[in-house]
Amino acid sequence: MALLEVEDLTIGYQSQRGFLKAVEGVSFSLDKGRSLGFVGESGCGKTTLGMALMRLLPPNGRIREGRILFDGQDLLEKTDEEMRQVRWQKMAMIFQTAMNALNPVHRVNDQIAEAILTHNPSLGKQVAYKQVEGLSRLVGLSKHRLRDYPHQYSGGMKQRAIIAMALACQPKLIIADEPTTALDVIVQDQILEEIKNIQKEFDISIIFISHDISIVADVSHDIGIMYAGQLVEYGAREEVFESPMHPYTKALLSSYPTLTGEKAQLMPIPGEAPDLIHPPSGCRFFDRCAGARASCRTNPLVWLEITPTHKVFCYQCGRQCGR
Amino acid sequence: MGNGKQTILELDRIVKRYRTKGFFFGAHGQDVIALNEVFIKILRGEIFGLVGESGSGKTTAGRLIVRLEQPDQGKIYLDGRDITGLKGKASKDYSRRVQMIFQDPYQSLNPLLSVFDTISEPLIIHKIGNAEAREDSVWQAMKSVGLSPPHDFAHRYPHQLSGGQRQRVAIAHAMVLKPEFVVADEPTSMLDASMSAQIFNILLEMRRRLKVTFLFITHSLAAARYLCDRIAVMYKGNLMEIGPAEEVLRNPKHPYTQALMDALPKFVHSGGVKRYETLLQAEREVSGYVGCPFFVRCKVARAPKCSREKPPLKKLDDSHSVACFYAEPGIKTRSGGKA
Incomplete structure (x- = not known):
């Protein structure tokens, strides 16, 4: 059975101009020990999705439809108090801005120990601090630096501390929202390696969220491409990368400079993402898609299964396959 | 790049130090050397x-x-003229010829100025043309950065623009003066x-149409490969490797450049990228050394040579230079030497 099953999730924000659907009709499932990456441009709803899974949406945000089944339980039916028990203990998050996620006036080890003690008060201080040392070894933080304050840490060390904190209660699922965006390439590489090792060792499931397709590809088994609040392509990373189907995925891949192969002209995607308060009918990529036909506007979109592990949300792709 | 080309800008052994604050009284802290005798000809x-x-x-x-x-030491030349001490009119003239595009378009634009005012501001400061000519220049600049139709954008304010649109405004702002050199x-x-x-x-x-020279600052090797003719790799204020972009990235000679290549996400860049593994697992411990800046992290480095002496930039061929004792033209840098 899947650890996490999300069905037809629609999330939005109340704004002055109306209800903005940041995520619409997203479904996916994630097995134990697997990792799933969501890629898309800013505004595509990927962070909203991560926050909704943790039930940490801002006050004007609301989950309108759908179900989130985590470990057999429906998270949307839980009260805030029950949710607090799930959060961090079973499901932890690594936030986008590592620099600001630590409390500046507490020592790093106190902060990590606090996370442990809050959820397991019976453990006792000594055991908790012992666990902190173990965690620091796991994420490659020197034991001697644990009594430092966050401002004495470099960016990479802060990120390691955050990862240690996310692991503190041995969660089953970690949601990592742009975990390395603010870091240098070498540090980024080390952190990603660390996350991969930890995942293998503890059989944790991970959801990666990033705009950087190369990072997501590096760490995820499966990849979901998001555009304007919808999932448009979903599948095993090899299939999505080697035979991308959706025009948006193709465009995203060809707008990314690489270091290998011929130096090709980058193809930026023309135009802008649609308004999500009054989204257009039919395919949302219509205005920017080179292969769009009039029928894309009028025909209802359905998921097309290309292989059992690769599907795409595009009307034209279906026509081309003759289905 | 051909040797027949003329140098436009030259950094001549530039040194820049920042002084850090010390503890309460008395002596200040250690200097941070941001640039250490950097020599570049563009x-x-x-x-x-x-x-x-x-x-x-x-x-x-x-x-x-x-x-x-x-700079604390060294000179910067534009077209052979030293610019470090420019004052008054000469300084203003220089800032017309050399412009900058900043990293963060969310902070570099004045939130109180409309797009039109932002882009026309440099023209007013430099008293270029009359109102009509200025307006023309602004429309042109906006079109050239893809803010079209310009009339749609002219009266918007930065908060009404997306990040990409803001950065295009910032580029138009830099380009409207028709500079020769843009950072x-x-x-x-x-x-x-x-x-x-x-x-x-x-x-x-811009480069093709206006023949502008660019200094493109980036941490992304892939972006550098796409855009640049030549690149210089820097580490802690020191020039480590300099050469044609394609050559440096296809055949990196400095252990630090190789470490940067290793750190690229593997899945996308996997095809044909060599692994160099030149980065030490843990930093080497040294006390008060004066040698190669990369010594503490370099697997190839050997004491005492690398810890006592800073390797000079040496030419491997006409265009490719490396600051490493062990870099050889055509041959891969030694791997696995013991410290």
């Missing part, structure tokens, strides 16, 4: 890339060039991939 019409991690001094170099700061400091680090690609193509188009 040729007219090229896009020169400055690549490195944060803290490598690449942004400082850009700021010195546009005279936001002064672009990580212009796409705040933007998505498809937006970045648009910005890159705008810069390439």
Whole structure:
């Protein structure tokens, strides 16, 4: 059975101009020990999705439809108090801005120990601090630096501390929202390696969220491409990368400079993402898609299964396959 | 790049130090050397890339060039004329010829100025043309960065624009004076991939049409490869490797450049990328050494040579130079030497 099953999730924000659907009709499932990456441009709803899974949406945000089944339980039916028990203990998050996620006036080890003690008060201080040392070894933080304050840490060390904190209660699922965006390439590489090792060792499931397709590809088994609040392509990373189907995925891949192969002209995607308060009918990529036909506007979109592990949300792709 | 090309800008053994604060009384803390005897010649019409991690001094170099700061030692020449001591009219004239595009378009634009006012401001400051001619220049600049139709954008304010649109306004603002030299400091680090690609193509188009020379500052090797003719790799204020972009990235000679290549996400860049493994697991412990800046992290380095002496930039061939004792032309740098 899947650890996490999300069905037809629609999330939005109340704004002055109306209800903005940041995520619409997203479904996916994630097995134990697997990792799933969501890629898309800013505004595509990927962070909203991560926050909704943790039930940490801002006050004007609301989950309108759908179900989130985590470990057999429906998270949307839980009260805030029950949710607090799930959060961090079973499901932890690594936030986008590592620099600001630590409390500046507490020592790093106190902060990590606090996370442990809050959820397991019976453990006792000594055991908790012992666990902190173990965690620091796991994420490659020197034991001697644990009594430092966050401002004495470099960016990479802060990120390691955050990862240690996310692991503190041995969660089953970690949601990592742009975990390395603010870091240098070498540090980024080390952190990603660390996350991969930890995942293998503890059989944790991970959801990666990033705009950087190369990072997501590096760490995820499966990849979901998001555009304007919808999932448009979903599948095993090899299939999505080697035979991308959706025009948006193709465009995203060809707008990314690489270091290998011929130096090709980058193809930026023309135009802008649609308004999500009054989204257009039919395919949302219509205005920017080179292969769009009039029928894309009028025909209802359905998921097309290309292989059992690769599907795409595009009307034209279906026509081309003759289905 | 051909040797026949003329140098437009030259950094001649530039040193820049920042003084850190010490404890309460008395002596100040240690100096941080942001740039250590950096020597670069940039040729007219090229896009020169400055690549490195944060803290490598690449942004400082850009700021010195546009005279936001002064070097502690060394000279900067534009067309052979020293610009470090310029004053008054000469200084204003220089700032017309040399412009900068900043990293963060969310902070570099004045929130109280409309797009039109932002782009026309430099023209007013430099008293170029009358109102009508200025308006023409602004429309042109807006079109050239893809803000079209310009009338739609002219009266918007920065908060009404997306990140990519803001950065295009910032580029138009820099280009409206028709500068000869532009410093672009990580212009796409705040933007998505498809937006970045648009910005890159705008810069390439500017170079083609207006013959502008660019100093492109970036931490992304892939972006440097796409845009630049030549690149210089910097580490802690020192020039480590300099050469044609394609050559340096295909055949990196400095262990640090190789370490940067190793750190690229593997799945996308996997095909044909060599693994160098030149980075030590843990930093080497040393006390008060004066040698190669990369010594503490370099697997190839050997004491005492590398810890006592700073390797000079040595020429491997006409265009490719490396600051490493063990770099050989054509041969891969030794791997696995013991310290």
